[in-house]
Structures are given as structure tokens and as C-alpha cells.
Amino acid sequence: MDFEFIKQVIPLYIEAAGLTLHLALIGIILSFAVGLLCALIRYYKVPVLSPITGFYIELSRNTPLLIQLFFLYFALPNLGVKLSSFQCCIIGLTFLGGSYMEETFRSALETVSRVQIESGQCIGLSGLQVMRYVVLPQAVSVSIPGFCANVMFLIKETSVFSIVAVADLMYVAKDLIGLYYKTDEALWLLAISYFILLLPVSIISGYAERRLRYAQFGSN
């Protein structure tokens, strides 16, 4: 282990981790929005839009992000659509994450039983009020562990971004291996960086899951 070398390259890793986090954050926020929209469309079975959403979800869930990125970055320019690598990453991550978020949100919405909704309607709540006061509070708490798992999944998936020349953690590590042949140091730092990024998310999701189990105790 060359600690002098490690000391020198740590700033590179911090910068790259910032970039990874930055891209992941934008991707997560956008996929949250896309996921919520799609989940509502599928939940209310909006005509026309619902099958289209279903098709999108199948397409995005059954293809790897790597191939989606390749398509965006190398294939689309032939059709005159030139995207920067940043745009590619964000579009790719949103395309992938949207469907995962949708699955989480929709299954959470569907766990709220019909009885609850009908009771709400019986006491004279409007459709919006049923959503706001009956369905959402229950669905949100059910969806939190799944949401955390998705966040972790999406941050992990950013590791393939180096293929479209984004200088993320993976890219820095590959660079250092290629330039200085310091494989051990580069890989250890890479693993530690991802650990620091993802351990808090993992702990929070474990905590959320436990809390949810307490909340559900006795309900079934």
C-alpha cells in the first residue's frame, strides 16, 4: 500500500463522489416524479395512457442501464439527436428509475384495501379527499422501505456512467489503474468511497423497515 499516493489522490475521489452524488440526486428526483405520475396513471387506470405506461415499465425494467446508455450515447446521434454525456446519464437513470419507483408506489397504493376507500366514500368524502386523507397516509408509509431500496439501487447503478465518459468514481479508479498501475490503492479507495456513499442509505432503509413493521403490528 502506497499511502503517499493515496493521500495525493483522495481529492480526486472526493470530487468524483460529488459528481456521482450530484447525478444520482438529479436522477432520483426525476425518477421520483416520473414514478409517481406513472403510478397514479396506472392506479386510476387512465385510458390510453395506462397501457402506454405499462409498456414503458416493461421496457425499462427488462433492459440493463448499460445498454440504455449505449443506445442514448452512441446510437441516437445517427438520428441527429446529440446528447451530452451528462444528459445521457440523467435521461438513462430517469428512464430506469421511473419504472422502479412506479412499481413501489403502485404496489403501496394497492395495499390500501377497498374497504378503506369505500368507508371514506360512505362518510361523504370526495375522490380527492379519499386520496388525501385515507389512501396517501397509508400508502406513503408502506412505500418508504421500497423507496429507500430504489435510491440505493440507483446510486449503485451510476457506476456504469464511466462508459459514456463521465468522470465518476469508477472512471477515476480506472484512470489511476491505467496511469500509475496502482491497482490495489485505486480499488480500495473506490470500494471505500461507495461504502461511505451507500452505508447511510442502507442504515436509513433498515430503520424505516423496522419502524414500518412496528406500525403494522396487530393490523393483520
Place this chain on the structure above:
Amino acid sequence: MPKGGCAMLSSEAIDAISKAFSVFFMGKNFIRLVMGLLVTIQIAAVSVLLSLFFGTLFGMLMTVKNRFIKALCKIYLEFMRIMPQLVLLFMAYYGLTRTFGISLSGEAASVLVFTMWGTAEMGDLVRGALQSVPAHQYDSGMAIGLTDKQIFRYIVLPQTLRRLVPLSMNLVTRMIKTTSLVVFVGVIEVVKIGQQIIEGNRLTVPTCSIAVYAVIFFMYFFVCWIFSLMASVIEKRQKEA
């Protein structure tokens, strides 16, 4: 861009696309791509089978009531979950060679990594399914005088398997999708062959990347989609029962 550029663009685009797809009729390009897909599927299949086996053992180990074993399993699971698979792949391919002098081929490194990761994920599924069998099932079994072995064989196992089948199908699609990463460690699989085809026809069909990547995209889609479909069919049938 002149007025009506959009219409022009679209006809040009259609032209470019149809020209791009012609690359598959040249030589053995399409067959080669399918062969590449087979390499991917092979790696996925070996890792899936191994992780189903080891994952079941690992899941049973996780339900053991020994603190030390539990903690070890938990650490392994968390480590495998937190590390991106690509990082693990790099560690197995470059790290092992440099540190221990164990030089694995790209294929071997990928199978090793996907098996270790799949074992962790599968183990967690098995643990969840085993623990979801409520305690009164065990008690009822004991009450009618079954031995521990019989309780496991006739009561726990059938319920666990029912829950496990759709979940592990989903894991299989995830593992197949993850196999796309093996191109990073120099395995000649579908993406690499696609790149070779693109480079080889750079001068004759400069736009062929769109066709190649679209075909790879749908190849992955169909392979994974079959498993997703089976999972959802089984799940639906179980719900009706």
C-alpha cells in the same frame, strides 16, 4: 435549419435507420450477435444456478439462532448489497490478480462475482420466505405429532417454495441484466461483438450503431421479459388459489 426541416429530418432518419439495419444481412453479423448473446446467457445461467444452490444454504444459515453466525451473514449480505456489482467485478478481475497473483479469466471473474452477489440476494429471499411462515404453523404441526423433519418437509417447505418462486424469478432477470457489465472485464459477449460490428462497418454503414444497439436492447428485453412474464403469471395464479 430551413423551414420544414423537421419533415426532412424524419425522412432522412427513416432512410438512415433502414440503411443501418442492412448491416445485419452482411456476412455473419447477425449470427455473431446471437452467439454473443449466448455467451451472456451462459454466464448468467451458470451464476444463477450456483446462486440458487448456495443462496438456499445461505438463507438457511441466516435463520440459525447463533449470534456470531448471524452477524457474519449480516456483514456479508450488507457488503454484497452496498458494493456496486461493477466494483466487485473490478476487484475480482484486477484486484485478485495484483494482490494474490490469482489471474482469473473475464468469464471466471464474472461468474465468481455474480455467484457471490446472487448468493447474498437469494439468501435474503430464502430467509424472508422461511421467516414468513407463521409460528402457529410449527405449533400445529407439533400438536398433531409430526417430527421436526416432517414439519419442515410437509409444512414449511411447500409454503416457502410458493413464496420463493416469483421472487427468485425476479432475481434471475436482475442477474441477467447485470451480466451486461461483463463487457468491462474484457469478455467477448453481445455488447463487445456489437461494437466490433460497428467498428468493422464504420466506412460502409456509418450509421449502423443505431441498429446494433437497438437489436441488443431488444435481445436483453426479450430474454428478461420472458422471466418477468413467468413471474407475474405464477404470482397471479398463487393469488387466485
